Amino acid sequence: MAGRAHAHGYRTAGTVFSPGLPPVRLVSVADINHDLARETARRYGFERGDSSWEAVVKADDIDVVSVVVANDLHREIVAALATAGKHVLCEKPLAPTSDDARAMLEATEAAGIVARVGFTFRRTPGIGAVREEVRSGRLGRPLHIGAQYWTDYGCDPRAPMSWRYRGGPGSGALADLGSHLTDVAEFLLGPVEAVIGAQLTTVIGERPKPLGHVVGHGHAEVSDEREPVGNDDWASLSVRFTGGATGDLSVSRIAYGHPNTLRFEVFCERGAAAFDVSQAGEFHLATSEAPGFRRVIVGVDHPYVSGGLAMDATGIGTGHNDSFVYQARAFLDEVAGRDELPRNASFADGLHNLLVEEAAVRATESNTPTPVHS
Structure with missing residues (x-):
């Protein structure tokens, strides 16, 4: 549900606001339900569907990732993505506990990546x-x-x-x-x-x-x-x-x-x-x-x-779907070193x-x- 909104956001981000966003290549949608991953990838124009988040971490052709899974999985996935040098937009709530969230904050700061949280109503x-x-x-x-x-x-x-x-x-x-x-x-x-x-x-x-x-x-x-x-x-x-x-x-x-x-x-x-x-x-x-x-x-x-x-x-x-587009655009702008929109949380x-x-x-x-x- 929210994952499809993120996929739509990335697909549409380059069509709004001023020109100048570098071309975005839509690579992979990953889900333990592989049929769902492949169908979502097909629907939103991604190149493939993967059956595990580990495949995304290991992929050399992926630089930016949205984490849209059960809350108790956020810490492990975000830490692995940060270690791999990938920029992360994580759905809210950031983690199950403040201890988990603090560890995620430290991991992303140490990695020097862009790390943001999906509070879409700000948009x-x-x-x-x-x-x-x-x-x-x-x-x-x-x-x-x-x-x-x-x-x-x-x-x-x-x-x-x-x-x-x-x-x-x-x-x-x-x-x-x-x-x-x-x-x-x-x-x-x-x-x-x-x-x-x-x-x-x-x-x-x-x-x-x-x-x-x-x-x-x-x-x-x-x-x-x-x-x-x-x-x-x-x-x-x-x-x-x-x-x-x-x-x-x-x-x-x-x-x-x-x-x-x-x-x-x-x-x-x-x-x-x-x-x-x-x-x-x-x-x-x-x-x-x-x-x-x-x-x-x-x-x-x-x-x-x-x-x-x-x-x-x-x-x-x-509508709320537009907020996911604006969120994706602000995130991609920041990764690209641009500052057109207010940054995400x-x-x-x-x-x-x-x-x-x-x-x-x-x-x-x-x-x-x-x-x-x-």
């Missing part, structure tokens, strides 16, 4: 525009953010067990969705310094074991044997930012009626801004001069509209994101405010 025009409003000071001092990332991919208890449902507290909805939502909140308001309170809930306690490969959130033929779910379906946390603002963040993988709903409201001293990912190219704004929310469409003065779309005109609209950002998640888990266990350790 959404509406979110970028809200950030500009908040950071400009026009709305006054930020006070609070209320944000949700609700999905329903785990609603069906008959959906097969996969890596997403294994692992301890915090490795479920908090890691999968909360990593995105926390990054968006910090992208807008700066670093989280403490988790004031948190709650993790598992609703569906067991799932059937699949008889074959599970792709993305899809269903698969299952056996009669069931396996306990080891992590959270719902997660909620209250946070405090270093600038003094507070936030309430909620994520779920079992929210009926919400296939993919990320939305937030930011309240400041002299105004507020609201965003919903279903209208990714716009936001709503309320100010002391014009009470009540009004719709603001992100126009061609925004870089992800001007040059970022085949028809780059105000009101055409963007760093491994240090990915480590901090995990430290916030771990503080949320500790807050759940202790029922007390918990600082985010450095």
Whole structure:
């Protein structure tokens, strides 16, 4: 699922923004499910499909790699790629634990490669525009953010067990969705310094074991044997930012009626801004001069509209798939020594994101405010 989005991003990266990106050769898609690897390679114009990540590490004709696999595999694969001198774009969350993330950061810094994390919502025009409003000071001092990332991919208890449902507290909805939502909140308001309170809930306690490969959130033929779910379906946390603002963040993988709903409201001293990912190219704004929310469409003065779309005109609209294209372009630009777009999140950002998640888990266990350790 996300792997196809990365493949599409690399295939399309050279068609957006200004000319000058060196030619990109699409070499390999690797997956343990070799049929899936070969079909994805064929669909997106890659030369071959490999059946192991080790083949990519050993390949002399590959310089840049996206790591889009189960979280607990990230450390081993990224370390091997770094040793081989390959530049890495790793999906979020960066690793299962902050210790793993710290080791990955050290390995990539020692190798001198470009290493980035896939927080794609940073590339959404509406979110970028809200950030500009908040950071400009026009709305006054930020006070609070209320944000949700609700999905329903785990609603069906008959959906097969996969890596997403294994692992301890915090490795479920908090890691999968909360990593995105926390990054968006910090992208807008700066670093989280403490988790004031948190709650993790598992609703569906067991799932059937699949008889074959599970792709993305899809269903698969299952056996009669069931396996306990080891992590959270719902997660909620209250946070405090270093600038003094507070936030309430909620994520779920079992929210009926919400296939993919990320939305937030930011309240400041002299105004507020609201965003919903279903209208990714716009936001709503309320100010002391014009009470009540009004719709603001992100126009061609925004870089992800001007040059970022085949028809780059105000009101055409963007979607989450476009964010993967912009992410791939920024990554390739950086590898090529160009600086056209803002850089993707760093491994240090990915480590901090995990430290916030771990503080949320500790807050759940202790029922007390918990600082985010450095």
